[in-house]
Amino acid sequence: MTAFDKHQVACFRFVRCDFAVDTGVARLVYAFDQGPEMVETITVPGAPFVLEPERAAAVQRALQLLHLIAGVSYYKAAVPDTVTIDGYRIDAATAALVETVYLNGLGEFAYRNGLDLRGRFRLPVHGEQVAAPTLGLRSHALVAIGGGKDSLVSIEALRRAGIEETVTWIGGSQLIRACAERTGLPTLNLGRALAPELFELNRQGAWNGHIPVTAVNSAIMVLAALLQGADQVVFSNERSASYGSQIPGTGEVNHQWSKGWAFEQAFGNHVQRYVAADLQYYSLLRPMSELAVARQFTKTDFYDAHFSSCNRNFHILGERPVNRWCGVCPKCHFVFLALAPFMSKARLVRIFGRNLLDDLDQAGGFDALLEFQDHKPFECVGEGTESRAAMATLATRADWKEDALVKRFCNEILPQLDASELALEPLLELQGEHRIPAALWEHVRADFTA
Structure with a gap:
């Protein structure tokens, strides 16, 4: 050529x-x-x-x-x-x-x-x-x-x-x-x-x-x-x-x-x-937020040892020889944060191999998810609203609130946020347009809200 x-x-x-x-x-x-x-x-x-x-x-x-x-x-x-x-x-x-x-x-x-x-x-x-x-x-x-x-x-x-x-x-x-x-x-x-x-x-x-x-x-x-x-x-x-x-x-x-x-x-x-x-x-998931999907996923541990959302595992020229979770990319950060409100800390740490929220070196990555001093990463991650609500929820949990990044969130970021916008429950509601066939939607809606 x-x-x-x-x-x-x-x-x-x-x-x-x-x-x-x-x-x-x-x-x-x-x-x-x-x-x-x-x-x-x-x-x-x-x-x-x-x-x-x-x-x-x-x-x-x-x-x-x-x-x-x-x-x-x-x-x-x-x-x-x-x-x-x-x-x-x-x-x-x-x-x-x-x-x-x-x-x-x-x-x-x-x-x-x-x-x-x-x-x-x-x-x-x-x-x-x-x-x-x-x-x-x-x-x-x-x-x-x-x-x-x-x-x-x-x-x-x-x-x-x-x-x-x-x-x-x-x-x-x-x-x-x-x-x-x-x-x-x-x-x-x-x-x-x-x-x-x-x-x-x-x-x-x-x-x-x-x-x-x-x-x-x-x-x-x-x-x-x-x-x-x-x-x-x-x-x-x-x-x-x-x-x-x-x-x-x-x-x-x-x-x-x-x-x-x-x-x-x-x-x-x-x-x-x-x-x-x-x-x-x-x-099938169009009416759901990322947090709602995360909550649904945690209802079974059947795939805990098999799934991975870490994009460093996938590359156009083939897979890279890394663990299922690199622990430092935006996808790892977000999936860890999204799952944390809905599963035990022991189970989540077992999936990832470590506690990503107890590592101050990861602060910049989580700040981007929170849209704090940075924009949402160019990655398939949830909205800043979801990340802020998830972190605020963890700040109320005894098993999470002493972790380095959760404590930092409480001290440095939370005071700058509107507390009325940090509720988790409204983000878990099924809403919005979708193309799911009507009969299937009735079944799925009941399933996802059970």
Whole structure:
């Protein structure tokens, strides 16, 4: 590959996409200008697939949507002003959805790189909108698992509701596999291999940073659901995911935008209208805060030795050789703080291997969670309101209030806060919009409030 100069790239091309029913491999092809093709592959187990014409057409629509959304990994390397689609035509609704994903999903990327992406990514519209048919998909849920507490709460709630489910993950993580196998349910491991050229572009100075990976994974799972004949794709994104980091002088930047309600609503509606009318995409935890999810998780210790929300365990080039909890990242800080009000101290310390709240060296990390002298971290963590309420609750508990960071909170931070905003109970209520099917919602609401 010749030297890559991101400033000289004029055009990003969606070259083509194809799916082989005999191997279960989808190929997503991209290029800059007339440069070499970059080919990403997605592998869905279960081939060969026998598809009647209507489902085959829906698979093609899902494939094209995946091609467009997954292209965000490559487009960001140069963020050129011109975008073309070489192999097919799209309608205005598809263009609008994908443009929204790129603009908002690359918000943190743009902020960190000092870029303004407003109005830059525009897709050519040549196709007509056609309503999706009902395919007669079977009642079955593909449930995304990431190895953390949230997806395990969803999996168990669906089990209690009597929903047939397959625990599904993308990539080769052994930690996620072990967690999935712990459920005792059927599993589905989807493969994703990024084009190797992308890593070379990064070495040569391409723009790089955070992408809306949940949007990509959602599109992958919609494709897989159609191939498996399942009528539900279920994620475990809670209400707090819609709340971003408040950056002085910039405004809100949401690290987890594609985990938020705006994406779920837009993507789920689009899939039902234009891909398959009976394919439902929803987050089972959307009406819950992070604290409500944490409380639900603590009701069983079945996964204590298996789950991990620490992102240092997961990396695009493979897992890193660390313990399940590094103990110093924002995710470790937040999960420890969120679980602390709802489980015994001995159990929590056993999970993490140490007491993170009795270590003054961790003060800066917890301050960011509390939005004290810092903004919420660019991580999938709960709202500052939740962290402050959790810490205030621990300050009233005899077994926690003498720990170094809880004592510091009482002395330095608590006097500056409005005591009326520190109550835990209001944050545990189920509220807000969601896409959970009505009958299931009635069951889940009763389950989560029991």
